[in-house]
Amino acid sequence: MMRFLLLFSRQGKLRLQKWFTPISEREKKKIIRDMTSMVLARQPRSCNFLHWKDLKIIYKRYASLYFCLAIENQENELLALEVIHRYVELLDKYFGNVCELDIIFNFEKAYFILDEFLMGGEIQETSKQMVNRSIEASDMLQEDDNSDWYEVELFG
């Protein structure tokens, strides 16, 4: 399973943190520090994988943002890279040419999109269409708060 996903900028500013197992706040801060320093220190054109404690760290840079995903030892590294890519695609589809600012100002949306895609550290839905459909459906609900749930069906 996946243990956590961190998004941070080239300056090491954390933009999104998702923890799939309960971890104390103190431990989280330490992991964030370790990850940012480890990943930012990597030379360009290095491989995208690192060993860290008993986990594998998979990272990839998209524009100004680093995506850093920790997976358990027996998991597949290449597929983890594509988990990151699929999430970027989902963000991109939702925001249209997603940039760091979109994630800063709409952090709650970034979480909702991630929740549709992953759950409990496992893939919930790999289809881009399916994920987008449920995100759009909930956006429709947001625009008309008085609608009741039957309308979800219309879009779902």
Add this chain to the structure above:
Amino acid sequence: MPAVSKGDGMRGLAVFISDIRNCKSKEAEIKRINKELANIRSKFKGDKALDGYSKKKYVCKLLFIFLLGHDIDFGHMEAVNLLSSNKYTEKQIGYLFISVLVNSNSELIRLINNAIKNDLSSRNPTFMCLALHCIANVGSREMAEAFASEIPRILVAGDTMDSVKQSAALCLLRLYKTSPDLVLMGEWTSRVVHLLNDQHMGVVTAAISLITCLSQKNPDEFKTCVSLAVSRLSRIVSSASTDLQDYTYYFVPAPWLSCKLLRLLQCYPPPEDGAVKGRLVECLETILNKAQEPPKSKKVQHSNAKNAILFEAISLIIHYDSEPNLLVRACNQLGQFLQHRETNLRYLALESMCTLASSEFSHEAVKTHIETVINALKTERDVSVRQRAADLLYAMCDRSNAKQIVAEMLSYLETADYSIREEMVLKVAILAEKYAVDYSWYVDTILNLIRIAGDYVSEEVWYRVIQIVINRDDVQGYAAKTVFEALQAPACHENMVKVGGYILGEFGNLIAGDPRSSPLVQFNLLHSKFHLCSVPTRALLLSAYIKFINLFPETKATIQEVLRCDSQIRNSDVELQQRAVEYLKLSSIASTDVLATVLEEMPPFPERESSILAKLKKKKGPGAVSVTELEDSKREGGELNGGGDRGPDTAAMAASNASTPSPSADLLGIRSAAPVGAAPASAGSLLVDVFSEAGPIAPSAAVNDDGFLRFVCKNNGVLFENQLLQIGIKSEYRQNLGRMYLFYGNKTSVQFASFTTTVSCPGELQSHILSMHLCTKPVEPLVEGGAQIQQVLNIECLTDFSDAPLLNIKFRYGGALQNLTLKLPVTINKFFQPTEMTSSDFFQRWKQLSQPQQEAQKIFKANHSMDTEVLKAKLLGLGTALLDNVDPNPENYVCAGVIQTKGQQVGCLLRLEPNAQAQMYRLTLRCSKDSVSRRLCELLAEQF
């Protein structure tokens, strides 16, 4: 501010975020945040009831502040209120807040659970999904208690929407991982397995994660999933890239599901059903074939997804380890990747080949890539790739290529990154010993190791070279010459001085004929290093000097002069002072004959398995014990003697502690003098052979201690099991007393006759000092088929001990007499009483236990997960108190306890320092009794 703000924008939130971003300094940011917190607090406390929108906005702001890294101590109640809003958007923010800021406040959990319960029963799929997500995110015990029985029903119900099924499957998985005892699949099992056949690919993808986890824990109950998984996989593999619509990822059909299916199959042995197996082999061949086809897209996503499946298929092939054809094909495929321009693929190919190297079918095929791998070690820009290359070289090493590989690793060590040096040193030492054909090569290699990376050479490594030199007279002269030359270097590592001092003290006479290395030259060379060395090394050198007096009477005056000077005889270190005084006295009063007897050459060390080798062996696989392994362990009975890894140095110190050296106690000491005439096995035989030929020591030929080490940190479990018999134990300890319940289960349908058990203390026969009283009643001589009988063993610990009691079992099964001896897991730590103490107390006591022999230390590689909770559980299982906030480094663990024996109490302090990067530990024990330090250190070094 960005223009995009879909759904409903919360303008106030955007303004706030923007304000924070405009803050020029940390102080300004904190000021702005405090202002906002005050504002929100007053709104929440105000008389006016807030509308849902405002509440949502403020909760969202609090969440933002929390995610920036600030503490939030209010707003939880408002977030919980949002959960019961019937407006989706408010509910969603409420759940997000709860998921991120889990609070163990039980009042709140009850309210949250209530809201979740309502949403789960709302039959509104969107609400249900939100609730399931929240359970998965929090995953607490309370939630598992409340919902673990409800969720399987939602998962398999016919009218549940697909999206809810997906969430339910993964939510259940989360709960199963945190509280497996609460998730009972029982009647649902077969319906869950059949989700593998679900029409909806998303449902299968989610469900398979759950099924895989359940299968790992209960393989038998879920074994029907194998054929389902194979047919699903076969359908995907043979489908065209467009068949699966949106589940095709960059022209690769369902990569996630394919990998998950291949992963699930790795929980099981190859399918027994011929048809199923045939179909699976076909799938694996198709996957290998596809790797050779031209890519359907130039995008890296395409090749990543395709290769992800390929690597997973190779893992399965390696897991089966039964299809030579597929193994060799897999190896060739990885060989291609070794030279691929994508760094990621080179990295993964190196990693995957490591496991292939251990299969007998593909070992040779892997070896053909040696030049490429060596080249990778030399030229890869990325240290993580180089590390994989080093791992692979280690894995592919055998007698035929050992010299080449060791040479390459040594030369790499000169420039290796600091982070991986320690591990490299260990690997070189293991390979050099394992594949040594001539000992001069071995000695050269280890001395090179010390020269190049002395700081990273652990005690085991240099102890080992000394043991081997002492046991092999054909290499002693060479070793003496080589260390003498190595010590000529103006700056040589302290470990080199230790090895040099020890070897010259023993075998300096072998090179003394050459005037360039005359006795006095040798002595002056050693003594020139003396002042730069630490106390333990100086102590060792002093012992070497007294050995010199015996070997070379002409050096006596010079050495006595050295011993007599104030810096020795009045040294502030008690150990050094004592040695100087004793050696000086010994050299002046003892006759030449006495001196020659006392300072005689070291007898050979008992041949036994190298401690470094033992580590290696354990790494190979702590899995089930196969018959052949059992056979092996019978032949290697030598290691059961449990003498441990006391190195020559500590032994020397212990010996010198005896105030009047008796002729039988050699000053350079060895733990148990080897029986006279116990000559090493025929010269020229390989080291490895020597180890496996060590004779059995226990009275019964086969002492089985496989289970023994697993019980150091726990008291209950299955100690032994074979086809006939299962032995379970339960034990409890208080003070210096213990009681162990032994359960003997007859696994056959046939009666065991003349069933007798005997418990003995291993020290009993040799000495009259008993370490413990063991008391038990005889068992019934007949054990019916399928029956279990119980025996109670009472234990009283009289004094500290190293050797565990032995349990001998004899019975007749059919006509044949069965005879079995087991080590009972009664270890010294069972008599621990935990001791809580403050940091200052701890350090004060630590300092009090500062004599070198009171400390035992080991550096070793992690063999198990380094997870904090696992470690804590083990340390608590040990019986000591785990002390928080004592060690200045929070990564380290310190423990304290008192061992209760009848005669005395032994205080023990423990410190465990994990190095996650290197996957190593350093374990230090200080006890008021030195034998206890050593024993605990040995026992514990195998536990982590």
